[in-house]
Amino acid sequence: MATPYELYYWPNIPGRGEFVRLVLEEAAAPYRDVGRLPAEEGGGTPAVAKYWAAQAEGHPVFAPPVLKHDALVLSQTAAICHFLGCRHDLAPRDAAGQALTLALQLTIADLVVEAHDTHHPISAWLYYEDQQDEARRRAPHFVTERIPRFLQYFERVLTHHGGDFLVAEGLSHADLGLFQALEGLDHAFPRSFAKASRATPRVVALRERVRERPRIAAYLASERRVPFNQEGIFRRYPELDAD
């Protein structure tokens, strides 16, 4: 049997780790979610923090999530999703198609950074409460300009192929990433998301199509799924959503 993958990510937030989990779950790849294991089994926050603090063995990591597999120590969410997607039939088979799928995943990653920075426009190392004035200035640009622009982009991609998924070849890691980003936007900015997504029916349908895949549905109903909360990327601060 193949060695299980090991995922290292903070145990109490969905954050960027969730993008990796969705790929592992859809691939039905065996994995250990190390950050969520008890300390007696070598898990928990300290195991993840080792990577953050540059005290873990293997290839240096800038920040979690980290995917470990035999000698490979791979960081960067989009690189992990690309690597797993290519290995587990969640990407096209040719280099050009794989690069296009990666580009879609990177556009999702851009959206994620911008969503995060609505509540942390000054520094990720300060509390929200210490940058709330700036957040109230940044967020309106995100909810009125950027959310529609991102959603309309993915709508155009779906229209371009005319298919059910972002790449013509079928379900890919990019669809799983977009699903998670849409879940996050809906959680954090319910009013803005509802308004913007009225103009993007294909994006809305893709979200439901992913949600209903048997492995994803089983995962979402399980305790392995980490719910959104006020510590992650997608936080619900009603004062940052549109009126």
Place this chain on the structure above:
Amino acid sequence: MATPYELYYWPNIPGRGEFVRLVLEEAAAPYRDVGRLPAEEGGGTPAVAKYWAAQAEGHPVFAPPVLKHDALVLSQTAAICHFLGCRHDLAPRDAAGQALTLALQLTIADLVVEAHDTHHPISAWLYYEDQQDEARRRAPHFVTERIPRFLQYFERVLTHHGGDFLVAEGLSHADLGLFQALEGLDHAFPRSFAKASRATPRVVALRERVRERPRIAAYLASERRVPFNQEGIFRRYPELDAD
């Protein structure tokens, strides 16, 4: 003879297009820099803006740079560098090594976003002058916490392999990306960069090693190289640098 690549990027800033140019130049790959061609040859800003405005043919693009090659229309800087790097021997040959190189390029891309947001902490669609108060609050976190953290990370990577380049197999697109990011940091934040890079001699040496490669040296001395200015990602606002 192979079809030349076409790069679509804004003609007057180095920006993200420069990361792609460096890979094309080191690969000695024939390419047309469409944004910098005269309008009579179909070039200039309007040709690039078509992608921005979703009026270009082919796969939809969220934002330039765009690499066009036969039927392929690929966006996202890191995806383009990865695609070109794998094709032109500027990445390892195995999937794991290619993913590690991509992860390094993505960490450079994170640095680039953070450098940009020092002068645009509220919105990329507002002038610097309209978000200068917030910029003066954000930039100190970047120059005192983030620049050292990024440089020390790449120093650790170089130490880990013990080689001349970021990946053990030799020069890759990640080294070219790091070179450009270092040039940018030095241009925009000369005092902070000088201070932080004193602790990272391998990173400093890598920058010079890339600069002296014959094709890169010839490129940097040519008119094809777009210099830094006050419109791009890396701008010199002395008030945002450390004292």
